[in-house]
Amino acid sequence: MRTLIAALATLFLLPAGANAQSSDExxxxxxxxxxxxxxxNAIPDRPRIIACMQSQRDNLSPACRALFDRERGGAVPGRRG
Incomplete structure (x- = not known):
């Protein structure tokens, strides 16, 4: 169940790119x-998940932070790192 929720949550997390399937994976x-x-607590509301991830950026794992920044077009404004 937890894996299913995680999969659903991340489908809402970031916009799909040109290669949506591999990006989702x-x-x-x-x-x-x-x-x-x-x-x-933000699942399944995509805007809330994105806002939460932005507010928690400093607490994201390094790999997730790099992916999030790359797909969101760079670092979150007003934040360092």
């Missing part, structure tokens, strides 16, 4: 645990 693999750990 990468998001699930890289950020699923962070969504579950930090933003569980």
């Amino acid at each position: 990468e998001r699930n693999r890289v950020c699923g645990a962070d969504v579950m750990r930090l933003c569980l």
